[in-house]
Amino acid sequence: MVGFVIDAGILQALVVAVHANPYIARIASFLAAASGTWLMNRHYTFTVRHKATHTEWLRYVGFMVLGALVNYGAFALCITFLTLVRTRPWLGVAIGSVAGLGVNFTTSRLIFLHSSQASKLQ
Numbered sequence: 001m002v003g004f005v006i007d008a009g010i011l012q013a014l015v016v017a018v019h020a021n022p023y024i025a026r027i028a029s030f031l032a033a034a035s036g037t038w039l040m041n042r043h044y045t046f047t048v049r050h051k052a053t054h055t056e057w058l059r060y061v062g063f064m065v066l067g068a069l070v071n072y073g074a075f076a077l078c079i080t081f082l083t084l085v086r087t088r089p090w091l092g093v094a095i096g097s098v099a100g101l102g103v104n105f106t107t108s109r110l111i112f113l114h115s116s117q118a119s120k121l122q
């Protein structure tokens with residue numbers, strides 16, 4: 001939910017306020033949302049206690065790319081073919097988010113469980 005709010009909010013602002021291309025603006029909104037969910041996941045969902053690293057963030061975003069491809073594909077199809085979504089791009093984010101949700105949760109779980117187990121060994 002947090003990722004959706006960040007993603008949809010930034011995308012809507014970029015498209016409506018500065019008339020950004022929605023396909024390009026979605027890349028920026030995804031990176032912001034992925035960063036926000038990484039922070040939330042490591043602190044609240046999976047309770048990771050070791051210090052955050054750039055490597056962990058890169059690995060997280062790298063794994064999120066799998067879900068993002070599914071998410072972005074659904075979004076792009078909606079923007080391309082649905083007039084309602086072109087005028088309200090946040091709807092495309094919602095549809096894409098549902099499409100990529102399972103992939104993103106599964107990969108997040110793998111990353112943080114692996115990180116937690118590794119930190120216990122140190």
